Amino acid sequence: MRTNGDAELQDYVLTVARQALAASRALAGLTSRRRVDALEAVAAAIRADAARIESENAKDLAAARADGLSPAMIDRLGLDAPRIEKMARAVEAVAAQPDPVGRAIDGWMLPDGIRIEKRRVPLGVVAIIYESRPNVTSDAAALCLKSGNACVLRGGKEAMHSNLAVGQAMTRGLGDADMPPNAVQVINTPDRALVPLLLARDEAIDLVIPRGGESLIRAVVEQSRIPVIKHYTGNCHVYVDARCDADKAERIVVNAKLQRTGVCNAAETILFHRDVAASLIPRIGAKLREGGCEIRGCPETCRVLPEAKAATDQDYAEEFLGPTVAVKVVASIDEAIAHINQYGSRHTDAVVTEDMGAADAFVTGVDSGNVMINCSTRFSDGGVYGLGAEIGISTDKLHARGPMGAADLTTYKYVVTGSGHIRES
Amino acid sequence: MRTNGDAELQDYVLTVARQALAASRALAGLTSRRRVDALEAVAAAIRADAARIESENAKDLAAARADGLSPAMIDRLGLDAPRIEKMARAVEAVAAQPDPVGRAIDGWMLPDGIRIEKRRVPLGVVAIIYESRPNVTSDAAALCLKSGNACVLRGGKEAMHSNLAVGQAMTRGLGDADMPPNAVQVINTPDRALVPLLLARDEAIDLVIPRGGESLIRAVVEQSRIPVIKHYTGNCHVYVDARCDADKAERIVVNAKLQRTGVCNAAETILFHRDVAASLIPRIGAKLREGGCEIRGCPETCRVLPEAKAATDQDYAEEFLGPTVAVKVVASIDEAIAHINQYGSRHTDAVVTEDMGAADAFVTGVDSGNVMINCSTRFSDGGVYGLGAEIGISTDKLHARGPMGAADLTTYKYVVTGSGHIRES
Numbered sequence: 001m002r003t004n005g006d007a008e009l010q011d012y013v014l015t016v017a018r019q020a021l022a023a024s025r026a027l028a029g030l031t032s033r034r035r036v037d038a039l040e041a042v043a044a045a046i047r048a049d050a051a052r053i054e055s056e057n058a059k060d061l062a063a064a065r066a067d068g069l070s071p072a073m074i075d076r077l078g079l080d081a082p083r084i085e086k087m088a089r090a091v092e093a094v095a096a097q098p099d100p101v102g103r104a105i106d107g108w109m110l111p112d113g114i115r116i117e118k119r120r121v122p123l124g125v126v127a128i129i130y131e132s133r134p135n136v137t138s139d140a141a142a143l144c145l146k147s148g149n150a151c152v153l154r155g156g157k158e159a160m161h162s163n164l165a166v167g168q169a170m171t172r173g174l175g176d177a178d179m180p181p182n183a184v185q186v187i188n189t190p191d192r193a194l195v196p197l198l199l200a201r202d203e204a205i206d207l208v209i210p211r212g213g214e215s216l217i218r219a220v221v222e223q224s225r226i227p228v229i230k231h232y233t234g235n236c237h238v239y240v241d242a243r244c245d246a247d248k249a250e251r252i253v254v255n256a257k258l259q260r261t262g263v264c265n266a267a268e269t270i271l272f273h274r275d276v277a278a279s280l281i282p283r284i285g286a287k288l289r290e291g292g293c294e295i296r297g298c299p300e301t302c303r304v305l306p307e308a309k310a311a312t313d314q315d316y317a318e319e320f321l322g323p324t325v326a327v328k329v330v331a332s333i334d335e336a337i338a339h340i341n342q343y344g345s346r347h348t349d350a351v352v353t354e355d356m357g358a359a360d361a362f363v364t365g366v367d368s369g370n371v372m373i374n375c376s377t378r379f380s381d382g383g384v385y386g387l388g389a390e391i392g393i394s395t396d397k398l399h400a401r402g403p404m405g406a407a408d409l410t411t412y413k414y415v416v417t418g419s420g421h422i423r424e425s
Numbered sequence: 426m427r428t429n430g431d432a433e434l435q436d437y438v439l440t441v442a443r444q445a446l447a448a449s450r451a452l453a454g455l456t457s458r459r460r461v462d463a464l465e466a467v468a469a470a471i472r473a474d475a476a477r478i479e480s481e482n483a484k485d486l487a488a489a490r491a492d493g494l495s496p497a498m499i500d501r502l503g504l505d506a507p508r509i510e511k512m513a514r515a516v517e518a519v520a521a522q523p524d525p526v527g528r529a530i531d532g533w534m535l536p537d538g539i540r541i542e543k544r545r546v547p548l549g550v551v552a553i554i555y556e557s558r559p560n561v562t563s564d565a566a567a568l569c570l571k572s573g574n575a576c577v578l579r580g581g582k583e584a585m586h587s588n589l590a591v592g593q594a595m596t597r598g599l600g601d602a603d604m605p606p607n608a609v610q611v612i613n614t615p616d617r618a619l620v621p622l623l624l625a626r627d628e629a630i631d632l633v634i635p636r637g638g639e640s641l642i643r644a645v646v647e648q649s650r651i652p653v654i655k656h657y658t659g660n661c662h663v664y665v666d667a668r669c670d671a672d673k674a675e676r677i678v679v680n681a682k683l684q685r686t687g688v689c690n691a692a693e694t695i696l697f698h699r700d701v702a703a704s705l706i707p708r709i710g711a712k713l714r715e716g717g718c719e720i721r722g723c724p725e726t727c728r729v730l731p732e733a734k735a736a737t738d739q740d741y742a743e744e745f746l747g748p749t750v751a752v753k754v755v756a757s758i759d760e761a762i763a764h765i766n767q768y769g770s771r772h773t774d775a776v777v778t779e780d781m782g783a784a785d786a787f788v789t790g791v792d793s794g795n796v797m798i799n800c801s802t803r804f805s806d807g808g809v810y811g812l813g814a815e816i817g818i819s820t821d822k823l824h825a826r827g828p829m830g831a832a833d834l835t836t837y838k839y840v841v842t843g844s845g846h847i848r849e850s
Contacts, residue, residue, distance in 0.1 A: 025766070025790070025792075028789055028790065028792075029786075029789050029790065108811065110804075110809070110810075110811070114800055114804060116810055121789075123822055123823075124792065124822065206822050206823070207822075207823060221650060222650070225646060225647070227652065227653075227821070227823045228652075229823075245845065247845070248844070248845035251845055251847050252845065252846075252847060254847075255847035255848060256847075259847070259848055259849075341450070359842075361454075363838075363840050364453055364454050365450070365453065365454065367450075367453075367549065368838065369838055369839060370838065370839045370841060371838055371839070371840050371841070372841045372842075372843070373840070373841065373842040373843065374842065374843045374844050374845055374846070375539055375841060375842070375843025375844075375845070375846035375847070376843075376846065376847045376848050378847070378848035379539060379841055379843070379846065379848055380839070380841070384535070384848070385535075385541060385839070386533065386535070396652070397548055397549065397631050397632075397836040398548075398631070398632060398652045398654075398823060398824040398836065399823040399824040401836050401837055401838065401839075402838070402839045403839075411822040411823065411826050412826055413788075413793065413794055413795065413796055413826065413827070414794060414795045414796070414805070414810070414826075414827045414828075415788050415796050415798070416795060416796070416797045416798065416800060416804060416805070417784075417797075417798040417799065417800070418797070418798065418799045418800025418801075418804075419673070419799050419800075420670065420672070420673035420676055420677065420799055420800070421677075421799070421800040421801065421804070422676050422677060422679075422680035422681075422684070422800070422801045422803070423680060423684055423801050423803035423804055423809070424684075
C-alpha cells in the first residue's frame with residue numbers, strides 16, 4: 001500500500017504509532033525467554049524467506065542502477081544468500097546476549113523499612129530513521145525486541161523493496177512465536193512528508209535514532225518533538241605526545257588512519273607534540289604515504305615533510321572517510337585537547353604516551369564518548385567492546401554515549417515497596 | 426545591565442554560552458575536594474550577603490504587590506533570614522553528598538588485554554529555566570557544581586532582583602575558592618526573546634531543564650535544539666486492588682491525597698476494584714471528606730457515595746493540586762493500568778494490594794518513573810530516596826527518570842587503555 005495525500009499519510013502515521021504503543025505495552029509483560037524465542041523465530045523466517053528477499057532486493061538494485069547510483073552504494077544495497085544468512089545470524093547473536101530488562105541496577109532500604117529498587121525496563125517505542133544497508137532493518141529490530149521495545153523502521157527509499165521483504169519475514173516470525181505482530185513495523189511509503197508526521201507523535205514514540213548522513217540527522221533534530229539520540233559519524237584524532245613510544249605511535253597512527261578508511265572510528269587528524277615532530281612526522285608520514293594516504297599538514301608539518309600539502313582550517317573539520325589525513329604540530333597537550341574539543345565530533349580520540357600525567361590530562365580534557373590510551377581509535381565499536389550488536393555510536397551525552405547496545409535501549413523505574421507506609425512530614 | 430535590541434541580546438547570549446563552555450572545561454579537571462570547597466564558599470557567601478539578598482528581594486516583593494500577584498505567589502517569592510539560612514544549608518548538604526564524578530560504573534578486559542572502563546564525567550553545561558522560588562537559584566547551582574557542570578540560570582522576571590543578588594553572592598564565593606567565576610551565571614534580563622536564543626546554543630549547552638508550569642515546559646521543548654529533560658508535574662494515582670488490606674488502603678489513600686495537596690506527588694485520582702467498591706469507597710470517602718476533600722466520582726462511585734459529584738473525563742486528566750479527588754471503579758487491574766497509562770503523567774502511581782501477582786502486574790504494566798507498592802505516592806522525592814537535593818522529578822524516560830540528583834547531571838565516557846594495540850580485522 002502506498003499512501004497518497006496528507007490526510008491519508010497522517011492516518012497511516014497515527015495507525016502505526018498507535019499499533020506500536022499497543023505492542024510495546026504487550027511486550028513489557030513478556031518474559032526474557034519469550035523474547036529470545038521470538039528472535040529465533042525471526043531469524044528462521046529471514047532464512048526461510050531468503051529467496052523472496054533476494055528477488056525483492058533485485059528490484060531495488062535495478063532501480064539503483066537505472067538512477068545511476070555509485071558502485072559503492074549499489075554494493076552496500078545488494079543482498080545475496082551469504083549476506084541474508086549473516087542477517088539471520090546477527091539476529092541470533094542478539095538473542096544470545098544477556099537480557100538487560102528486569103535487571104536491578106541499584107537498590108536500598110530507607111530507615112523506616114521502605115525498599116527502593118531501580119529496575120531496568122524497556123523504553124517503549126523506538127523509531128529508527130536510516131539510510132543505510134537493508135541489514136539495519138533486521139539488526140535494529142533485533143536490538144529493540146531484545147530490550148523489550150516495539151520499533152518503527154523507516155529506511156531509505158532506495159532499499160524500500162528489500163526492507164519491506166525483510167519486515168514481512170520478521171512479522172511472520174513474530175506470529176510464529178505468538179508475539180504482537182506490530183512489535184516491528186516497517187514504513188511502507190517513501191514519501192518524505194511522513195518523517196515530520198512521525199516525529200510529532202511524542203505521545204507514542206519514546207526515542208528516535210537517525211542513522212545516516214549529517215543532513216538527515218540535522219533535519220530530524222530540527223523537526224522532532226521526540227527525544228533524539230544522534231549518531232554523527234566521527235572526526236577522530238590521534239595525539240602523539242612528547243613522551244611516546246615511537247613504535248606504538250607509528251603502529252597506532254597507521255592502523256587508526258588506514259586499516260579501514262570509510263568508517264566512523266577511523267582517524268582523520270593526527271596531532272604531534274612539537275618535541276617529536278621532527279623525528280616522527282617524517283617516519284610516520286612515510287608509512288602513511290606507503291599506504292596510499294594523502295597528507296595535509298600545518299606549516300610545521302610541511303617543513304619536516306615536504307611532500308605534504310598545506311592544510312586548510314576546513315581540513316581539520318573534515319571527516320575524509322578515505323585515504324587523506326590532516327597533520328598538525330601542537331606546542332602542548334593542552335593545545336591538542338583544545339584542538340580536539342574544537343574540531344572533533346565527540347566520537348573517539350586517542351593519545352599515544354608513556355606519561356601517566358599526560359594520559360590522565362587527555363582522558364579528563366577530551367570531551368568525547370571514547371578516549372583511547374595507547375590503542376587505535378578503530379577499537380571504538382560495540383562488537384569489539386562486547387555489547388553484541390550495536391545500534392550505532394552515540395555522539396550525544398544524554399542517556400547513552402559511545403557504542404549503544406540493547407541495554408542502552410532501556411530506561412529504569414523506581415519500584416518502591418512498603419507495607420502501608422505513609423509520609424508524616 | 427539590561428540588554429536592548431536583538432543584536433545586543435544575541436551578543437549577550439553568545440557571551441554567556443561561551444563563558445559557560447570555558448568554565449565547564451576548567452571544572453572538568455578539578456578534584457572533588459575543590460568542588461566541595463567551592464560549595465562551602467558559596468554557602469558562606471550567601472550567609473554573608475543575607476541582608477543584601479533580603480533587600481533586593483524586597484524590590485521583587487514590592488513589584489509583585491503592585492502587580493497584584495496572589496498571596497500564595499508572594500509567599501513563595503519572599504525571602505527572610507531563616508529562608509536564606511536554609512538556602513545556605515541546602516548548598517552545604519549538597520556538598521556533603523557522595524561525589525558522582527569519576528565513579529567507574531562498569532569495567533572489563535577484552536581478550537587481548539585492552540581494558541575498558543565506563544567512567545562518570547560531568548555533562549558540561551546545564552541550563553535551567555524556571556519560574557519557581559529564588560531558592561531554586563542556589564539549589565540548582567549547587568547540584569551543577571557538585572556534579573562538575575557549569576550552569577546558566579534563567580529564573581522568572583518576578584524574582585529577578587533576588588536571583589541576581591543570590592547569583593552575585595555565589596560568584597563571590599566561587600572567587601573566594603579560586604574557581605572559574607563563570608561556572609554559575611544568572612541571566613540578568615527578563616527579556617523573553619532571550620530564551621529561544623539560549624535554546625539554540627547547542628554547541629555550548631548540553632542539557633536544558635525547564636521547571637515550572639506545563640506551558641513553559643512545552644514552549645521550551647518546541648524551541649530547543651538542546652536535549653530537554655521534562656519535569657511535568659504529576660497526575661498520580663492510587664489503585665486499591667480487590668485483595669487489599671482495608672486499613673492500609675485507607676491510610677495510604679488519605680495520605681497520598683491530603684497530607685500535602687499542592688505538590689506533584691500528591692494523588693489526584695483513586696481507582697477502586699469493583700469487588701471492594703461498596704465496602705471501601707464509603708469508608709475512605711468519609712475520611713477524605715472529613716479532611717476537606719471534594720470527591721468527583723464515576724457513576725458507580727456516586728451510587729455508593731451519594732455525596733460525590735459526577736466526574737467528567739477532564740477530571741481524570743486534571744492535576745487538581747488541591748483538596749479535590751477523582752474516584753473511579755474499575756473491573757480489573759488491567760483496566761486500572763490502562764486508565765493510568767492513558768490519563769497519568771508517568772510520574773508516580775501506587776497500588777494497594779496483598780496479592781503478589783497484582784503487585785507484579787502493576788509494576789510491569791504502569792509506565793511511570795515511580796511505582797509504589799503499599800506505600801504513599803508522597804514518598805516519591807529525591808530527599809526521601811536519599812539522593813540529597815533534587816533538581817526535580819523527571820517525567821521523561823531518556824537519561825534520567827524520577828527524582829534527579831547530582832549523579833543524574835553526569836554522563837560517562839569509555840576510557841579504553843591498551844599498550845600499543847591495533848585492530849587487525
